[in-house]
Amino acid sequence: MTRAPRPVDVLVIGGGQAGLAAGYYLRRAQADFVILDAYGAPGGAWQHAWPSLRLFSPAQYSSLPGRMMPTPPGGGYPGAADTVAYLADYEQRYQLPIVRPVTVHAVRRGGEHLLVDTHAGTWQARQVISATGTWSRPYVPYYPGIADFRGQQMHTGGYRGPEPFHGRRVVVVGGANSGAQILADVSTVADTTWVTLRPPRLLPDEVDGRALFTLATRRTRGADGVGSLGDIVAVPPVRQARDRGVLKAQPMFDRITSTGITWPDGTGLDCDAIIWCTGFRPALGHLAPLRLRGPDGLIPVEGTRAAGEPRLHLLGYGDWTGPASATLIGASRTARDTVAEIMAATSTSNQPP
Structure with missing residues (x-):
């Protein structure tokens, strides 16, 4: 870790596409923020995808705010490697304050701050954006005999x-x-x-x-x-x-x-x-100490803000945290609204009584 934990106004957990989109708007708002990323290199989950994977849209419709994704050589739909290169360039272009690799174990309440426990110390933040995605929680349904298969x-x-x-x-x-x-x-x-x-x-x-x-x-x-x-x-x-x-x-x-x-x-x-090929589940284990999950295992939200903890926002997990928010373009749009709400809340909380 290259930077000692310190109090920040906004802490983003996750340096993939949703975290970078949030970082762009936080940088533009001149916020005091840090992004913690569990991976050792840029690219989020895309760096672990298979080589032939293709995005569902052309590059111009698969871009984060402020910088268009380059059209891949030969045109067509960008692949996983194209996306990793784009995300790496993006975070460098905007000099986003990313600290990696940092594994977040828990987010808990601590007075006026949320406390974010990591393997390298505890951070304090007035607002937290959880953008950990789903890749780390693959889902395999149970079928009788699944443990008996020898292949x-x-x-x-x-x-x-x-x-x-x-x-x-x-x-x-x-x-x-x-x-x-x-x-x-x-x-x-x-x-x-x-x-x-x-x-x-x-x-x-x-x-x-x-x-x-x-x-x-x-x-x-x-x-x-x-x-x-x-x-x-x-x-x-x-x-x-x-x-x-x-x-x-x-x-x-x-x-x-x-x-x-x-x-x-x-x-x-x-x-x-x-x-x-049966999908993934939201990676929300680090939020367990806040005891926010509903009966369906998800955290009830109002927009992207957790209904039971107004200092926490969830970004990029799927439609329940914003239309198509697990996509590049969808994460960008929800990040814009999320940061606007956070900055309004931070400005209010920082005003003298």
């Missing part, structure tokens, strides 16, 4: 490319974008079976993440959007898989055996590996 099981968070599956029989579980993209990737080297809880829906080629952001915004207003068109963005690798006839999903199995999977009608399939 390889892997989650999206551990997938790094198709080569380890060359010539093998692989079941890909999950009908969202990660499932479709990993299926497209693995199917180039392996015999794949796609299994989904409900029939996957593919967006038309001309519709991408821009429409999904509009849809998420409309849903929060109670209006209909383009949801009937589908949920999976047809980025180039997915289109190629479709053209190869790979995007044919089977219904969800109900049991796992030592050698594969079985469906309710007794039909079975032997396989060498199962890749669980």
